[in-house]
Amino acid sequence: MQTVIVPYVRDPVDKSYRKMMAGVARFEREHALAPAASLRFRLLPRLPTTAMRGVAVRIAGERLSVPLALDDDNSFVLPRNQEALRDDAAVVANRRGDSLTWRASIHSPGVAPGTRRLGDLRLECRVGIEAALVSNSSPMFGWLSDALTNAEQVCTSADGNYLFFAERPVFGVSVRHGARAEVMPFNMLYAGGRLTASDLRFCDCQVLLDRSFYAPIFDASWPDDAIVEFEYMDDAP
Template identity: 45%
Template structure:
């Protein structure tokens, strides 16, 4: 009998997150919102990670051994998760129809009625804690020689003096400013663009950062500096606005 050759094409692994961890993150949000963001709501958000990747029309599902629940994704690529005890017991995953390293995830905590064009620092503090608890940050390399343990640390990381939790603005940023009454602080360059300005190793480490395609929108905040109250306003100057100035 002639030998039989079996060939199979193996699809790249899907991007997925632990439903159990995201459940814990939702519980953390409920526990901590009274202190940090009493009026805020929580959603999760899908973001592109690689050039050319679209996260529009994502088919998102909650999948367990006997559970398959479609998750509605809004036009702004955000979603909420249902409370599903059976999915929790089955250690289900939240999985989109995208391959590994093609996209990333963040929590989105927002207080309704906050001034347009600004974010509330307490919301972003809680957003970081929820994101860390849920394990949303895919990978975080060392940028500028700093060894960041964002992937393995828990919510307490958000309160450290020089944390490197990456937030993403809606558009490429030129500057980010904190406002508390008459006090004003423009973030230094080292807190913009994932701290990558002048980093000679950037071409080597960027493919391993979930900020790769959103680097010009990435920024860090002094979340652990409690001299800035939770009602501090965070405002943005965008690249397009800067370019339009005479």
């Protein structure tokens, strides 16, 4: 791993390396939710003007800069680096902080395209909250206040409102396990379907609104192997 020493001044929108590694530790502790999956972190556009080609990410501190390899979907693995932990380093991208959003990316092998495994989503939420990835800043997202910044409250409550993003704009979302199937109501799509134009600028879903959805990760009656299925807007009739 290449290490280059460059000066760095933390920007408040950058992600804390220590917190992201706390998310990695959470993944390791609760790996049973997605036992065959690995953990990546992913960058997504927050603004319509965000150019996602050529994005670069590094671990940056006052005395180190470690470039991270990005996959084609702008996801990366965060390595353990003791110097970065000691230095209270940040994970930074070469884009304006308000132009990107961050999520954990956990995908079990063998899950069909156009679907997600519910246990993977449960673990994504817990890792994402532990790693402090979400950066919504409106009173509408009061669940991200100090009282609701732990995974137990956000990811196990019907009011947790942890947003996920599908790969394409969604028309409908359903959950299935065996003979049981339920179509998710409209208020579980499009960030609840109640954001005004002024609210939207505070949500990290603003350019991904038509891909956003909530999942019943809080509902213990659905097992981890339940499958979330998407009906996309561009599906053939």
